[in-house]
Amino acid sequence: MDCIVKTYRHESLLGFFKGMSFPLVSIAVVNSVLFGVYSNVLLALTAMSHQERRTQLPSYTHVFIAGCTGGVIQTFFLAPFDLIKVRLQNQTEPRVQPGGPQPRYRGPVHCAATIFREEGPRGLFRGAWALMLRDTPTLGLYFVTYEGFCHQNTPHGQNPSSATVLVAGGFAGIASWVAATPLDVIKSRMQMDGLRRREYQGVLDCVVSSFRQEGLRVFFRGLTINSARGFPVNAVTFLSYEYLLHSWG
Numbered sequence: 001m002d003c004i005v006k007t008y009r010h011e012s013l014l015g016f017f018k019g020m021s022f023p024l025v026s027i028a029v030v031n032s033v034l035f036g037v038y039s040n041v042l043l044a045l046t047a048m049s050h051q052e053r054r055t056q057l058p059s060y061t062h063v064f065i066a067g068c069t070g071g072v073i074q075t076f077f078l079a080p081f082d083l084i085k086v087r088l089q090n091q092t093e094p095r096v097q098p099g100g101p102q103p104r105y106r107g108p109v110h111c112a113a114t115i116f117r118e119e120g121p122r123g124l125f126r127g128a129w130a131l132m133l134r135d136t137p138t139l140g141l142y143f144v145t146y147e148g149f150c151h152q153n154t155p156h157g158q159n160p161s162s163a164t165v166l167v168a169g170g171f172a173g174i175a176s177w178v179a180a181t182p183l184d185v186i187k188s189r190m191q192m193d194g195l196r197r198r199e200y201q202g203v204l205d206c207v208v209s210s211f212r213q214e215g216l217r218v219f220f221r222g223l224t225i226n227s228a229r230g231f232p233v234n235a236v237t238f239l240s241y242e243y244l245l246h247s248w249g
């Protein structure tokens with residue numbers, strides 16, 4: 001609540017949409033990589049089409065492996081986009097006045113160019129290890145939750161209803177975000193670390209020093225908001241996924 005109130009006071013309604021244009025474009029790319037890799041790995045592991053999988057649920061191990069693989073590959077696409085989002089969101093100066101000083105990053109493209117210039121091409125992948133650690137197991141969990149919930153709430157041999165897909169997707173989002181939040185905190189700190197004097201030696205150092213300075217609570221920062229956001233976002237994501245598979249498959 002404090003964050004919402006302060007964001008509104010300092011930056012008005014626009015403050016909530018900071019760094020949004022870029023993720024809007026990137027989410028299409030990132031999700032198609034994730035769901036594309038997931039579906040294809042599952043196909044390779046089980047030799048069953050999407051339709052056939054409805055009658056015979058693949059083993060949860062296969063679902064988990066396919067989800068984890070999606071998580072690894074997705075990181076290469078997500079890392080630069082996510083970095084730019086985090087940098088822009090953390091730029092909390094009030095809106096620029098005409099004639100006043102320019103903010104450090106003037107927008108996503110300028111932000112990408114500045115990071116490239118100041119921190120080199122590898123700078124665009126700052127925090128990518130933490131991101132991969134965050135997403136690999138949690139995306140495995142994401143698909144296991146989704147498939148498991150759909151399977152349990154659908155009569156044998158039928159396709160899950162839209163309502164089931166929405167709720168299953170929502171739960172998958174919450175479960176994976178709850179599991180991902182500790183490393184999400186670390187990931188964002190690593191991404192911000194390139195900006196000034198380097199504070200952390202690596203992921204482990206960031207975990208240890210965050211814990212020393214702020215205690216165990218630090219790893220649960222943003223848990224409520226991540227889960228609250230996770231439900232609707234992933235309900236819609238899975239509904240679109242199922243819908244597209246049916247209309248094209």
Ligand SMILES: C[N+](C)(C)CCCC[C@H](N)C(=O)O
Nearest residue numbers: 135138139176177180230233
């Ligand atoms: C694995 N982790 C929890 C990080 C994300 C899982 C859901 C991904 C979705 N695009 C979203 O933004 O919610």
